[in-house]
Amino acid sequence: MLVGNTQPSKFTRSYPVAVQNVLEHINSLDTDALAIGRHTLPGFDADQAWFVVLEYEKEPLACFKPEVHKHYSDLQIVLKGSEIMAWSKDTGNHKLAEPYNEQRDLQFYEFEGVELNFIHAKPQQFYLFTPDTVHITNIENDDGSIVRKLVVKIHNDLLDAK
Numbered sequence: 026m027l028v029g030n031t032q033p034s035k036f037t038r039s040y041p042v043a044v045q046n047v048l049e050h051i052n053s054l055d056t057d058a059l060a061i062g063r064h065t066l067p068g069f070d071a072d073q074a075w076f077v078v079l080e081y082e083k084e085p086l087a088c089f090k091p092e093v094h095k096h097y098s099d100l101q102i103v104l105k106g107s108e109i110m111a112w113s114k115d116t117g118n119h120k121l122a123e124p125y126n127e128q129r130d131l132q133f134y135e136f137e138g139v140e141l142n143f144i145h146a147k148p149q150q151f152y153l154f155t156p157d158t159v160h161i162t163n164i165e166n167d168d169g170s171i172v173r174k175l176v177v178k179i180h181n182d183l184l185d186a187k
Contacts, residue, residue, distance in 0.1 A: 027040065027041075027151075027152075028144070028151070041185070043183040043184055044153065044184070046069075047100060051175065056173075061078050062077065063076070064077070064078065074178065077176050082172075089161045090134060091119070091136060091141070091160070091161055092132065092133050092160060093132050093134070093158070095125070097130050097179060097181065098155045098178075099153070099176055101174060101175070101176050101177075102150070102151050102176075103172060104148060104173040105172065106170040106172040107145060108172050109144070109146065109164035110152055110161070110162045111141040111142065111164060113140050115156075116138075119135070121133070121134060141161070
């Protein structure tokens, strides 16, 4: 997992090159004008990296299951509003909640044995959930606002995270 600022800084060069390129592109966009749904990323193969713009109301933690991905990492950026995100290292020993969904690259776990850490996610920060990071997002907080978020799917080959 990697947490950082979406705006260029002296630390930007320490991010994986794919993340640097994604952030540079995202920072060039009028994110308020982006349509809800899937978008391509210039310079990336459409199957290797893309992003989705979402808007939603947050829900209680109990409405979710911890999740992990095998082939793609999630780079999440809250554009408006705020939410709670939870994460934990994937020990490989968690109880499966349902079979792996290959089409969505999605594995859900039961909560049992998953020790969650919580983050108050706000705009101008990014949260990169790598393949070894169990995560839950969209969790309600004391802010009742709608969340507008950008989620970038980055194939792990681009991050050298296999």
